[in-house]
Amino acid sequence: MNRKADEYNHPSFIVSDPICIPHAFTKKQDIEIAALFAAILAWGNRTTIIAKSKLLMQLMDNAPHAFCLHAEERELKKLLAFKHRTFNATDILYFVEFLKYHYTHHASLEAAFTQWMLPEDTHTENALRGFHHYFFSLEDAPGRTRKHIASPEKKSTCKRLNMFLRWMVRKDNRGVDFGLWKNISPAQLVCPIDVHVARVAKRFNMVTRPQTDWLAALELTEYLRQFCANDPVKYDFALFGLGVVEKF
Known part of the structure; x- marks a missing residue:
């Protein structure tokens, strides 16, 4: 596991992964917004995900923080033609x-997650639950957009949001994850799990739960803590590489 994690936790990993989208920015808020969109759009073929994410950043003048704060109706109209699978203009405009x-x-998107956490939390379930409620707290939140922000309350794996949190929280000297946020510990992160990661995890008896859901994500993370209690989600690199790249 450590060997595979080291193999994929490397700058060469960035170019073909959605994390390349936030890596195009240097301003903290731009990185946060680009990362959130890239994670939410991370559904399907990676080449298409990256292309669509780059297009969205271009539509936001490659300055997503300034665009979100100051875009007027004329500029917002540029977003109306954007679509990726079931994510459409209604969704992007609400985002x-x-x-x-x-x-x-707030100065950082970190507060959208951490304000819901408790001192005794061992993982980010409360952060994800709170973020879901906060995200849809605005008066005109469209019902159709709810499918794009997962929550443990719905028993979802929250794969894309867990991936986003990994990008924002983990910090090492490998140059892939950003480590921008300081109020969530890498030890509290939950491993992103989808059908590919679940297949590998079950093959190595890391999870016993038949459903690929929130409890399976917690079970996998608890298993990975045996190898590194302070940073269990670094093994996401190994599981992803084995499942998606190597088709293990």
């Missing part, structure tokens, strides 16, 4: 509205 609201009150 922008929420981000404008949040960044008007």
